[in-house]
Amino acid sequence: MADTRVDLCGIELDNPVIAASGTFGYGYEFAELYDINCLGTFSFKGTTREPRFGNPTPRIAEAPAGLINAVGLQNPGVEAVIAEELPKLKKCFHKPVMANVSGFSIEDYVHTCTLLDKEPQVGWLELNISCPNVHGGGMSFGTDPKAAAAVVRAVKAATKKPLIVKLTPNVTDIVSVALACEEAGADGLSLINTLLSMRIDLRTRRPVLANVTGGLSGPAVFPVALRMVWQVAGAVKIPVVGLGGVSSAEDVLEMLLAGAAAVEVGAANLQDPWACRDIVRDLPGVMEKYGIEKLTDIIGGAHG
Amino acid sequence: MEEFLYTIRENRPLAPGVFRLSLSGGGAAPVPGQFVQLRLPGRFLRRPFSVCDAEEDRLTVIYKAVGRGTEELSRLEPGAELPVLAPLGTGFDLDRAGETPLLVAGGLGLTPLYFLAKTLRRQGREPRVFLGFNTEKEVFYDEAFRALGCEVTVCTVDGSTGRQGLVTEALPPDGSFFCACGPEPMLRTLCRKLPGPGQLSLEARMGCGFGACMGCTVQTASGPRRVCKEGPVFDKEELLWPTQE
Structure with missing residues (x-):
């Protein structure tokens, strides 16, 4: 029997499949389609201190083998998330969940993380310092090692739960940001967030997205994500969660071989709402095909 | 789903x-x-x-x-x-439509209204259908609505067939319930001009189509709502569109 269990910052997951933030809401809508307890876990919709409508529409565009989004962190704000969304989530999901947090200042991040840190069902905090779609925050922390370290240090000092920092690929040297986060006390890293991108409408001759640019995700970015996971996992000692275009059990194994301790699945959920369930279902068979008995045996295996 | x-x-x-x-x-x-x-x-x-x-x-x-x-x-x-x-998504609320609702479409917007008209006719109701197009060669499905037994008014902007002018200018201002689908400027004009309550089907560029990605959100009187989930049909009163010019 294939052993799909993995460890993420001291919490055991039944399998390494984590639905990625912004593609899975707060879980309960997917729970109408299948029992989401089959997942390792999921990272809920990026939460900020105040409610946000997000960017003007259109904020979605098609891309070859993927999509571009410029949603801009629409969410009801941390207080409503705790009062209204988490009780609904709790009814359909019985494992520790990952709380994805974004902000516009260190104080924002600390405030939101402190509140979510107290929620019993939150297993990990995932600090989004990599959203390409909001101005004056998000990615500006993730593109500078010093700014990244400062926000990680501040949140770490105010919270108890494992802190996973989500990194942007829109930098020349992701390893330097990863090392700065590790040094500042991060318990894990997740990468990659979306790649800055755009489309132009030939009929209107204007950008498709009202925000002009957005973040590319989907199978198109998988090889880029894999390369960055390889580089970061080779440089840090803390666990790395690999994401970016993962859409099959085979992709999960590639990510683990590159050094990921677990994976997140994002865009695939938007194309096929049953994608995560199917990846979890397929995993033991694909492990058997490649002669893998225990998933933890192959983490980082490609580094030789 | x-x-x-x-x-x-x-x-x-x-x-x-x-x-x-x-x-x-x-x-x-x-x-x-x-x-x-x-x-x-x-x-x-x-x-x-x-x-x-x-x-x-x-x-x-x-x-x-x-x-x-x-x-x-x-x-x-x-x-x-x-x-x-x-x-x-969420469709039209047939209970609110009454016996003789106005069904107002601009171009391709007639698509959901055909299904609505067919359903209303089966229930013995008498929807009054108004279809707007730019010109005669773009006209389609007017006969299909007539075959359901609906009273149909076709409007063309250039007057090449039917009534000349915008469909929004052809409607009886009698306070009837209306159901509409078409370009947003047309829908906004309807909300402004028609005194009665109504429901409007919105178009949006969508990602997932089932409420997960938040790509198609619109601001409403009840807060942000997803066109693909709470919509595409919204009550006139929910849409934050000015009711006066």
């Missing part, structure tokens, strides 16, 4: 660039105003289409070939199979 595999029975032009796609073999049971997402070969995101008709294992949508995805769709032959996510 489920995923069904449908087979194309017919995919033919009704007007320049406008095609009717008739599918069979699936089991979706939509209500008027709901939509479906078709997975097109080689495209990552599914494409949303209003349901024009649904009967037993059959499903009909009407679409305009405007981009590469829909252009490729227009070249698919009968016999091809399409995975369809359905039914999606």
Whole structure:
């Protein structure tokens, strides 16, 4: 029997499949389609201190083998998330969940993380310092090692739960940001967030997205994500969660071989709402095909 | 919501660039105003289409070939199979529509209103249908509405057939309940001009189509709402559009 269990910052997951933030809401809508307890876990919709409508529409565009989004962190704000969304989530999901947090200042991040840190069902905090779609925050922390370290240090000092920092690929040297986060006390890293991108409408001759640019995700970015996971996992000692275009059990194994301790699945959920369930279902068979008995045996295996 | 595999029975032009796609073999049971997402070969995101008709294992949508995805769709032959996510969204509230509602469409916006008209006629109600087009050669489906037994007024901007002018200028200001679908400027004008309550079906560029990605959100009187989930049909009072010029 294939052993799909993995460890993420001291919490055991039944399998390494984590639905990625912004593609899975707060879980309960997917729970109408299948029992989401089959997942390792999921990272809920990026939460900020105040409610946000997000960017003007259109904020979605098609891309070859993927999509571009410029949603801009629409969410009801941390207080409503705790009062209204988490009780609904709790009814359909019985494992520790990952709380994805974004902000516009260190104080924002600390405030939101402190509140979510107290929620019993939150297993990990995932600090989004990599959203390409909001101005004056998000990615500006993730593109500078010093700014990244400062926000990680501040949140770490105010919270108890494992802190996973989500990194942007829109930098020349992701390893330097990863090392700065590790040094500042991060318990894990997740990468990659979306790649800055755009489309132009030939009929209107204007950008498709009202925000002009957005973040590319989907199978198109998988090889880029894999390369960055390889580089970061080779440089840090803390666990790395690999994401970016993962859409099959085979992709999960590639990510683990590159050094990921677990994976997140994002865009695939938007194309096929049953994608995560199917990846979890397929995993033991694909492990058997490649002669893998225990998933933890192959983490980082490609580094030789 | 489920995923069904449908087979194309017919995919033919009704007007320049406008095609009717008739599918069979699936089991979706939509209500008027709901939509479906078709997975097109080689495209990552599914494409949303209003349901024009649904009967037993059959499903009909009407679409305009405007981009590469829909252009490729227009070249698919009968016999091809399409995975369809359905039914999606929230449709028209038939209980509110009354006996003689106004059904107002601009161009392709007539698609969901045909399914609505058919359902209302089956219940013995008498919808009054107003269809707006730019010019005569763009007119389609007016006869299909008449075949349901509806009173139909066709308007063309250039007056080449039917009543000359915008469809928004042809409506009786009698306070009737209205159901509308069409370009947003038309819908905004309707909300401003028609004294009665109504429901409007909005169009949006969607990602997932089932409420997960937050790509198609609109601001409403009740807060941000997803066109693909709480919509595409919204009450007139919910839309934050000015009621006066």
